[in-house]
Amino acid sequence: MTVFALVDCNNFYASCERVFQPRLIGRPIVVLSNNDGCIIARSDEAKALGIPMGAPYFKFKNYLEKQEVIILSSNYALYGDLSNRVMTTLSSFTPKSEIYSIDECFLDLSGFEHLKLTEYCQHIRQCVFQWTGIPVSIGIGKTKTLSKISNLLAKKSQKTNGVLDLYNSPWLDIALQRIAVGDVWGIGRRWSKALQERGIITAYDLKESPERWIRQKFGIVGLKTVKELQGISCIEIEDESPQKQTVCISRSFGSTLTDYLALKSVIATFADMASCKIRKHGLAARAINVFIQTSPFNPEIEQYNKSITLGLHPQTNNFQDIHGAALKCLDKIFKPNIRYKKAGVILIDLIKPEDVPPNLFHPPSHTSDELSKVCDSINQRFGFGLIQLGQVKKSRTWYMKQNYKTPSFTTRWDELPRAR
Ligand SMILES: [Mg+2]
DSSP: OOOEEEEEETTHHHHHHHHTOGGGTTSOEEEEOGGGOBEEEEOHHHHHTTOOTTOBHHHHHHHHHHTTOEEEEOOHHHHHHHHHHHHHHHHTSOSOEEEEETTEEEEEOTTOGGGOHHHHHHHHHHHHHHHHOOOEEEEEESSHHHHHHHHHHHHHOGGGTTEEEOTTOTTHHHHHHTSBGGGSTTTHHHHHHHHHHTTOOBHHHHHTSOHHHHHHHHHHHHHHHHHHHTTOOOSOOOOSOOOOOOEEEEEEEEEEEOOHHHHHHHHHHHHHHHHHHHHHTTOEEEEEEEEEEOOTTOTTSOOOEEEEEEEEEEEEOOHHHHHHHHHHHHHHHOOTTOOEEEEEEEEEEEEOGGGSOOOSSSOOOOSOOHHHHHHHHHHHHHOTTSSOOTTSOSOOTTOOOOTTOOOOTTTOGGGOOOOO
16 A cells, blocks of 8 residues: 655745745745735745735735744745755655645655655755755645545644644544644645535535435545545556646746837746747747736726737747747737736647658758857856847846845845855
8 A cells, every 4th residue: 555745845935945044934925926916925934924825915014023023035946946845855855745836745665665754855855955954844644635634634633743644543543633624635724614514514414415416515535525525545646747838938027018028028038938948848839919908906097907818830949949939829819008007928738849740731841940049048048148149138127026036046046145
């Protein structure tokens, strides 16, 4: 039988911010979404102050200042890189793992039982902390759903010291009684209401509920959840991430844009970022979508939302091709005298070039795409945007409002942390 462990980083974004800024340790921190709109992460200290998740920043600004909460803009370059380090570290402890989200990873620990699972997981936890600076909690169970629940309890209870093993535990039912049904993986707010109306309040109640009724009401997905709570594994670890279907680069601007040239530079930059991303995955796109939008929160201005999709024949990941196609799209949808607030470029229908059936009318070009490769390696080394096609305006006046962003400590040479 498979031993499932779920590793979850504690308050991930806040923890990332602390790695290179020890002065933040022990202080309440909140991290804001793009354009400093909402609160998307909180440290334990901030949670204790009663600051809700997802709250709009402007509503809490005064309160946060009064409580001397540290306010930070999101720093995705830092979070992405540290996530990568955590995941690489974790993959060295077992041959089979699945990255579930930026801060969560399932491990298959079957065959490690002789090491005593709790001790082994404590060891993993210490290594991750020592090698990356990120604190994690680990829950162990007979199924993915149970490992999620163990993890919740490991985080809640100081006694566990960050690791809880419910794999062969006599305490399993008691543990399930402490978990609200809405906190069970996959149940969510919508289902929990219907369940509560039926008197199913805890995870334990759900485990004991009549399967036929569950099947009728919530289908096979609901039934799987109940089986998983009973310790019968229905959801396997997927160690190969499914191939990406699309890549989207989009942003809201710090202020609105009306100027065609400014918007052109935005779209060109997004196109270059998107094509760089698919080259990294060894994929090519068969279509591109470009969209431009006004702000729906400003009803006084003229609203305009337009998007267009263009086929790419043959499929391509060449940066000039995609750059050119994106600008062609923009020309077709651009309307003057509009105050644009958001734009994006989506590459669609991604495919590995070797999986494409040969086309009589578009024979594959045999010249390798050296120019894209050289640009990627330069941008990789010196930071994205150092080398781009000539039309891109250098000043990024449109860029996101991020008034409180910490440096990209690990991904930009000029922002490396300094030791005094
Ligand atoms: Mg987490």
